[in-house]
Amino acid sequence: MNYYEEAPAGGYASARDLARLDSRVSSEIRDLEEQVSTVSSSVSGVEETTFRLSADVDELKETTADEIADLTSTVERQDALIGRLVRQFAWLEQHATFTTGRAAKLDQATPPMKRWATAARTYEAMVSQLLTESQIEQRRREIKAWEAWLAKQDNLETEVIAAAKAALRGVSAVPADGGPVGRARVESLAKEKATHARNRSWLESQARQARTAIADHEALMKQFGSTLTTGKTARTKLTAEVRTRIESMLAEPDELPPLWFSLTLGQRPPAGQRAAWLAAAEALVLYRVMYDVNHQVNALGPDTVTDAVQKRLRNRAAGLLKQFATT
Incomplete structure (x- = not known):
């Protein structure tokens, strides 16, 4: 069913x-x-x-x-290895082709250059403790900001007292700024003064630090002024000698760059980049001479520098070389 x-x-x-x-x-x-x-x-x-x-x-x-x-x-x-090998081969080929050529002595320091290098290192170390022109200007602006704050504070206090006296005498003339009168004027100025006072601590601290920094800078300049002048002159002479050697290498067909130079910057400046190439070459050779770097492959030597000043100069040179390096 x-x-x-x-x-x-x-x-x-x-x-x-x-x-x-x-x-x-x-x-x-x-x-x-x-x-x-x-x-x-x-x-x-x-x-x-x-x-x-x-x-x-x-x-x-x-x-x-x-x-x-x-x-x-x-x-x-x-790719990096190939680029490096290509540069090495180009260097070897060039040196083999120009059998009458000679390697340019870019970083082989003469006795005067060694003296300049020593003075230049001292100069760089001292300069690192000084303020730059832009830093001095910034510190002066901080001092002026504090002075302007003090001036405005004085003006506000004077205006508050004057407004209070006017209110007590019942004077109701409209002030020059067109603001309130009488008791309202006193209260308005008091609020403005309180708002203005909020920046006091920060501006005062900035000004105090600025004065200290400028005083330290001036004390160092006074104490080591002659040493700084000597060091700056030595660095200028050393830089000029380095630039002359580089320019001479480029001008003389039988002067060939050393391997460490070729691996980093090539044989000659790339088209349209001569100025930048020369600046990088100058920074490189100057660094090698100042810090007695003699590595024949690594242009700047091993990256084991711990001294802050030397590290800064090494990084500056590396930054200029970066646009030309292929490894």
């Missing part, structure tokens, strides 16, 4: 019919539950498989990215 059929004509379904119906419904429900369970297991398996595949894809992406990064790094190193 199908449970969708009507009850027998003339009466209700019997207990036996209801029992069969209940049994059939229960059986079909169990079948449905088994099907649901089977589908759930299948979905779970698919989800697990999908998760594993996703994890595998992510791992493959990371591995591929790492491999690409390693490959890129390797290519860059090889």
